[in-house]
Amino acid sequence: MAAAVNDPRAGFTDESGLAIAEVEVDVTKLTALSPEVISKQATVAARFSVANSVQHPAPVSSSSGAAAPPAPVQPSPAQSPLFVTLLPPEPLNRLLSPSRAAELTRNFQINIGTIGHVAHGKSSTVRAISGVQTVRFKNELERNITIKLGYANAKIYKCQNPACPPPTCYRSYPSSKEINPKCERPGCDSRMDLIRHVSFVDCPGHDILMATMLTGAAVMNGALLLIAGNESCPQPQTGEHLAALEIIGVDPKNIVILQNKMDLVRESEAVDHAQQIRKFVEGSIAGQAPIIPVSAQLKFNIDAVVMALAKIDPPKYDFSADPRMVVIRSFDVNKPGSTVDELKGGVAGGSILQGVFKIGQEVEIRPGLITRDEKGETRCRPLRSRIVSLLAEQNHLQFAVPGGLIGVGTLVDPALCRADRLLGMVMSGVGQGPSIYTEIKADVHLLRRLLGVKTDDSKKAKVSKVAVGETLFVNIGASQTGGRILAIKKDEVSLALTTPACCEPGEKIALSRRIDKHWRLIGWGKVKAGGVLANVIEPEE
Amino acid sequence: MPVPVPPAGPAVTFPTLTRENIDAARTSQWLDKFEDITANATVIDIDALGERDAFLKLTAQWIEEDGIFLPEDSEGSVAGPSRPRSASVSSTSSTSAPVYHLPKMNAAIRDAIKKYGAVFPKLNWTAPRDAAFLLPQGHGPLHCTTPADVYLLLKSSDFTTHGLDQRAYEGAESADASAPVDNFFTVPHLELVLKAFTEMNPSREVRCFVRDNTLIAIEQRDANFYEHLQTPEAQAKIVTTVREFWEDEIRENYDGGDHYVFDLYLGEHGTPTIVDFGAYRESTDAVLFSYEEMQQLLEQSREPQVNSAGEPESATATPPPTRLPVLRVIDSAAHPAANRAAPQFGTNMMPLEMLEMSEGRTLQEFTQAWEEAMRLGGGGDDNDSDDEE
Numbered sequence: 001m002a003a004a005v006n007d008p009r010a011g012f013t014d015e016s017g018l019a020i021a022e023v024e025v026d027v028t029k030l031t032a033l034s035p036e037v038i039s040k041q042a043t044v045a046a047r048f049s050v051a052n053s054v055q056h057p058a059p060v061s062s063s064s065g066a067a068a069p070p071a072p073v074q075p076s077p078a079q080s081p082l083f084v085t086l087l088p089p090e091p092l093n094r095l096l097s098p099s100r101a102a103e104l105t106r107n108f109q110i111n112i113g114t115i116g117h118v119a120h121g122k123s124s125t126v127r128a129i130s131g132v133q134t135v136r137f138k139n140e141l142e143r144n145i146t147i148k149l150g151y152a153n154a155k156i157y158k159c160q161n162p163a164c165p166p167p168t169c170y171r172s173y174p175s176s177k178e179i180n181p182k183c184e185r186p187g188c189d190s191r192m193d194l195i196r197h198v199s200f201v202d203c204p205g206h207d208i209l210m211a212t213m214l215t216g217a218a219v220m221n222g223a224l225l226l227i228a229g230n231e232s233c234p235q236p237q238t239g240e241h242l243a244a245l246e247i248i249g250v251d252p253k254n255i256v257i258l259q260n261k262m263d264l265v266r267e268s269e270a271v272d273h274a275q276q277i278r279k280f281v282e283g284s285i286a287g288q289a290p291i292i293p294v295s296a297q298l299k300f301n302i303d304a305v306v307m308a309l310a311k312i313d314p315p316k317y318d319f320s321a322d323p324r325m326v327v328i329r330s331f332d333v334n335k336p337g338s339t340v341d342e343l344k345g346g347v348a349g350g351s352i353l354q355g356v357f358k359i360g361q362e363v364e365i366r367p368g369l370i371t372r373d374e375k376g377e378t379r380c381r382p383l384r385s386r387i388v389s390l391l392a393e394q395n396h397l398q399f400a401v402p403g404g405l406i407g408v409g410t411l412v413d414p415a416l417c418r419a420d421r422l423l424g425m426v427m428s429g430v431g432q433g434p435s436i437y438t439e440i441k442a443d444v445h446l447l448r449r450l451l452g453v454k455t456d457d458s459k460k461a462k463v464s465k466v467a468v469g470e471t472l473f474v475n476i477g478a479s480q481t482g483g484r485i486l487a488i489k490k491d492e493v494s495l496a497l498t499t500p501a502c503c504e505p506g507e508k509i510a511l512s513r514r515i516d517k518h519w520r521l522i523g524w525g526k527v528k529a530g531g532v533l534a535n536v537i538e539p540e541e
Numbered sequence: 542m543p544v545p546v547p548p549a550g551p552a553v554t555f556p557t558l559t560r561e562n563i564d565a566a567r568t569s570q571w572l573d574k575f576e577d578i579t580a581n582a583t584v585i586d587i588d589a590l591g592e593r594d595a596f597l598k599l600t601a602q603w604i605e606e607d608g609i610f611l612p613e614d615s616e617g618s619v620a621g622p623s624r625p626r627s628a629s630v631s632s633t634s635s636t637s638a639p640v641y642h643l644p645k646m647n648a649a650i651r652d653a654i655k656k657y658g659a660v661f662p663k664l665n666w667t668a669p670r671d672a673a674f675l676l677p678q679g680h681g682p683l684h685c686t687t688p689a690d691v692y693l694l695l696k697s698s699d700f701t702t703h704g705l706d707q708r709a710y711e712g713a714e715s716a717d718a719s720a721p722v723d724n725f726f727t728v729p730h731l732e733l734v735l736k737a738f739t740e741m742n743p744s745r746e747v748r749c750f751v752r753d754n755t756l757i758a759i760e761q762r763d764a765n766f767y768e769h770l771q772t773p774e775a776q777a778k779i780v781t782t783v784r785e786f787w788e789d790e791i792r793e794n795y796d797g798g799d800h801y802v803f804d805l806y807l808g809e810h811g812t813p814t815i816v817d818f819g820a821y822r823e824s825t826d827a828v829l830f831s832y833e834e835m836q837q838l839l840e841q842s843r844e845p846q847v848n849s850a851g852e853p854e855s856a857t858a859t860p861p862p863t864r865l866p867v868l869r870v871i872d873s874a875a876h877p878a879a880n881r882a883a884p885q886f887g888t889n890m891m892p893l894e895m896l897e898m899s900e901g902r903t904l905q906e907f908t909q910a911w912e913e914a915m916r917l918g919g920g921g922d923d924n925d926s927d928d929e930e
Contacts, residue, residue, distance in 0.1 A: 328884050335769035336742050337809065370677035372686060376617055378677065419743050419763070420884045421678040464607075471609040471693065473675075473892075480890050482675040482693065484611075498693065499677045512892040515607040517702045521892035 022360030110312050111199050113250065115241045116226025121260045124296040125226060126200045129305060130154035131174035154198045156310050159183040161190035167307040172198070196310055222254030222312040224305070225286055229293065230264040233276040242284045255289040256308045257281065263295040319401060322432040323355030325408070326479060327365065330422035332414035345385060345410045346417025348427060352406055357427075358399040361387045363408075365425050366433040367500045367534060369416060380436050380500050381537045385410040424479030426502040434502040439486065439532035440476075442509055442525035444493045450520050463522045466493065466511075473519045475510040476503045476527070483511075492528065500534040503527050554832045556752060556800040558713045558820055565797030566666055566818040568734040574794055579815040580736050583653040583660075587731035590645045596731060597705075599641050599692065609696050612641035615688040643688075650688040650735065657737035659684050662691045665709070665732055666819065669698030671889035681740050691733070699889045703824065704729065711824055744770065745807045748828060749783055749866070750835055752821060754792065754799040757839050759783050760829045761870040762804065766879040770870040779807065780868050786813045829869045829878070838863055 116122050130153060155177050159169040168185050171192060180191040223245055227233055245255065257277060262270055274291050281287050290308060294301045329349040334342075348365065357363070368382035389409030390397040400406045408427065416422070426434055449461045466472065466485055474483040474495065479502065483495030503509075507527045512519040564570060569584040587596050599612060653660050661683045662669065672694045673682035685691050695701050703709070709729045743763035750758040759780060761770060769775060783805060791803060800821035805813040819825040823832065841863040871879045884890070 328887075331763075331765045332742065332744070333765070333767060335767075336745055370679045372677060374686075376687065415740065415742075416679070419678075419682055419741075421681065423674055423678075423884050467608075467610075469610050471611065473697070475891070480674055482609075482697070498675045510892070513607060514609050514696060517699065518893040519889075519891065 022358060110196060110221040110309070112221065112309065112312070113223040113245075114200055114226065115223055115244060116258075116260075120226045120228040121296045122226055125224065125258060125260060125294070125305075128294075128296045128299050128302050129172045129309075130198070130200060131172075154200070155194055156196040156198055156306055157181065157192035158195050158310065159185070159188060159190050159192050161188050164188050164190065167301075167303040170303050170307040170310055172302070172306045172309075196312075198309055221251070222256070222309070223250045225255060225257045225289070226260050227257060227277055229259045229261045229270055229273050233273060234280045238280065242281065242286055246285045250285070251313075252285050252288055254312045255286045256305065257286060257289045257291045258305060259291055259293045260296055262293045262300060263298050319356050321354040323357050323361075323363075323427075323429055324353045324434075325350045325357065325406065325427040326353060327422040327425045327427060329420055330417040331420070332418045334414050343414055345388065346412045346414040346422075347407055347409050348412075348417060348422050348425075349407045350427065352400060352402045354402060355429075356399050356401050357387060357390065357406070357408065359387055359390060359397075362430045363387055363410070363427050364430050364433050364539075365410075365412065365422060365427050366502050367425060367436045367536070370500060378438055378500055378534060379537060380534045382433065382436075382539060383410075383412045383416065384430060384539045385412045424481065424501065426479070434504050436500050436502055436534040436536055437497065437531040438500045438534045439494060439496050440483070440503060440509075441492060441494050441528045441530045443491050443528060444511065444523055444525035445491065446511075446523035447521065450515070450522070463513075466513075466522075470513075471498070472522075473512040473514070474501075475512075476501050476507060493525070494531075503531075505529045554836050555822055558798065558800065558822060560710050560713045562798040562800070563666075563710055563713050563820045563822075564729075565795070566801065566820050567732060568663060568817070569732050570796065571815075571818055574796075575790070575815050578790055578813070580739060581657065582734055582736040583649075583656070585646065585649045585653070585733040585735065587646065587733055590649065592643050592646050593731055595641055595643050596646065599643070599696065609693065610639050610641065611689045611692050612643040612647065614644070615647050615692055617687055617689075646733070647688045650691055650733075653735040654686055657735070659686050659738035660691070660735040661685070661738045662694060663734040663736065664695055664701040665704035665729060667698075667700045667704050669694040669701045671700050671886040672697035673886075674884075674890055680738070684738055685735075691735075695733075705731075708824070711822065713820075741806060746804065746816065747779065747783060747807060748802060748804050749787065750802050750821065750827070750830070751787070752800045752835065752839055755839060755842075756784060756787050756866045757835050757842075758830050759866050759868045760827075762828060764828075764871065764878040764885060766871045766874040766876060771872065776868050776870070780866060782807060782813060784866060791815075829871070838865065838867055 114122050114126055154172045154174060157171045157173065157177075159171075161169070161183065164183060164185055169183070171181075171184065173181065179194050183190045183192050225241060225245070227235075227238065259270065259274055259277065265273070270293055274293065277291055281289065292301060292304050292308065294305060296302070325348075327348045327350040330346060331349075332346050334344055363385060365383040365385075367380035370378060370380050372378050387408055388411060389407075390400045391407040391409070392400065397406075400408075410417075428434070444466075446466065447463045449463055466488065468485050468488060471482050471484045472495070474481055474497070481501045482498035484498065486494040486496050488494075505527050509525045509527060510521060511523045511525060513522045514520075568582060569586070572579065572582055572584060587593055595612075650660070659680065662685055668683060670682065675693055675697055676684065676690055678684070683694060685694065743765070744761070744767045746762040748760050748762050749756060761767070770779075786805065787803075795801065795803075795818065797818060797820070802819040802821055802825050804816035804819070806816050807813050827835070842865045873879070
């Protein structure tokens, strides 16, 4: 095992021990609204024989222990290009009829920000829609600062029966729900169709803000703005919440206002309150948003919210772009002491920025294995592998597109993936990865004073110039590293990165300085040509 | 109904600690005693080296010492002239960099690196795990091969600074209440611990909680789902291994009182090694438990057993409602901790402004500042604004 662990090229088996055939996906035809591509995709070979993988808790499929050969190739229905979940064979034929395929096209993931005061019922609303209890994370030693990334995912369904009236014909379930559940309306015996995947993001969350602020990318497709119906509107924070929606850049058409806690007020009060809200949001980003009275506690009118969510357009992505994913987590799922033959490759989790990743695809992760010799010289060896599994939540995918967190199972030496070691690295197609730099040149603009945060002393808030020899914290796109200033020429700054990073000229960077025990944003920059490329040992074919 | 009085029932979530209890968790205080069952380490007593003030200036971030400038001659694994790239052309910039001299520490760190190959640093109680992203992690987190690596991590970490100010003795009843709260003088004794760097498999790390000299809880430290930790056999083995190790090696030997936290690494063949000790207080992350829960567990375990000889392992046939210790692992890939969309310590990898903003406190203010920042050139357009003075 030791030898293999030190050899980044050492191969590990996938769960079946067989070669993984690349999934065929014609990305040039893949759009959110192309039924023939979706139905074609639906015939892609099934690798995972267990329906819906609810019993598959491991990020990497765990059928290795079983002696059974992999399931024979069988058509698998695609419920969406993002969440290709496999079903038991029985309903396949029905699912694959052309009309059904057309309906499936609407089945795309949308990211919904939930915004509102904690006490206004944010988490109970998300729970009412998704069935998932969102959890706040705490951070060691900094327990007052919560990371608000309580992801909750839900599936939205519409009843097949045209006689089933809206909004009752819309339903939401946890993401583990089967694809065609029975309609729950008494007397309606029809089945329901899965039409959307919704990922709820408590916002404004750090990752959302980072992405929005640094790259200008719109991460949210829509937002639920929660306002408590038993308090007068506006509350002090309501204006802030509207401002947040503007920063995040949510499409005004896709904002829904929920007037919560309707169980605590009389009808006349609710009407007055709705008018207060309408007046307050007039002229703002939420000016056109519908106001839906709900009670998250009693699950009153949740179907109307679900209906509003179902009408939010899926995002438009360029699927033909070279695939790129930024790794934000990586781990090793193996049982300690497994032999090389038993080992499963490492798993990298991240967000796909562009393009499509497919099962069986050859990918590389850059910078990869970074080592330094005694002289301090750095070398990078990009990691190459095939994709053996793709997971979103607990759903196995055949291919994955931007949106949500994707876990990519690889054949990379699992030890290299432990403890988020691949954090900030970029996964791409082989030969399509970004350049790796040890030194970058950037045009930098410093802030005059520190942003926002309370400062006792106005002199302290002034941002002093950077100096040669100073080490700053550098965010490059979605990755982060340190950078020591080597030279300053007017606005142009040369930075030696403390660990090599992927970037491209034109990319934006954010610079922070260690001030009073925290990283504080002091400026912005744009990478220029003329950095120093890392010493990269490209892996052999 | 008579209310049973628990023997030494903890009425509160946190026990009262003394400064001595907290100091006992320093590596220097337990390293010799547990030498055979913990990783090799060197403790550099910074105060004794006589470089306390210079080190504090470097790391403790005095108001006038913002920014990171690494000490002279701290790069490279051997002492010598400055590396060529640090002598790069300085422009007309008038800002001069502060200079730090820590020659003795540089030498002591280099000695440890020479001895162990690479080191894993810790300041007083805490390792700068939140700053790991600043160094290449090909060998694992916090792999340091030069003094500069060590300084960079210490200076960049939010965690280690916790041990450098008055928070170091948080939760301790102050023996001398007259101790001044002024920053400089309350900085505790400074020790830099350099552990021999070893590759660790995070799924083998556990954190264990002891209160009233009772092992209450054991938990997985790493926030990922591991299938091999799910079987009852694997879990029983972990509980047995940890409990026996605690009974045999730690319970009688640890000097930090009756309430403490310890981290173990369950190595090959199930032989544990001690990773660390910590104080039983809120700043020690309870990860999958909460301290309230652990207090309840302890109380529940006591309720029916009134016999005074209540050794936990000699439990009788009647199953007690809660048998201690309780093991907790991440039991599903859908567990919120395992399903997170952020790296561990993600909040320590971004400017404070973003944290503040996400708390929603100063959003209005931030929006304006943000626009201002954009105006100053952060927006990426090329109009050079007049931010030169």
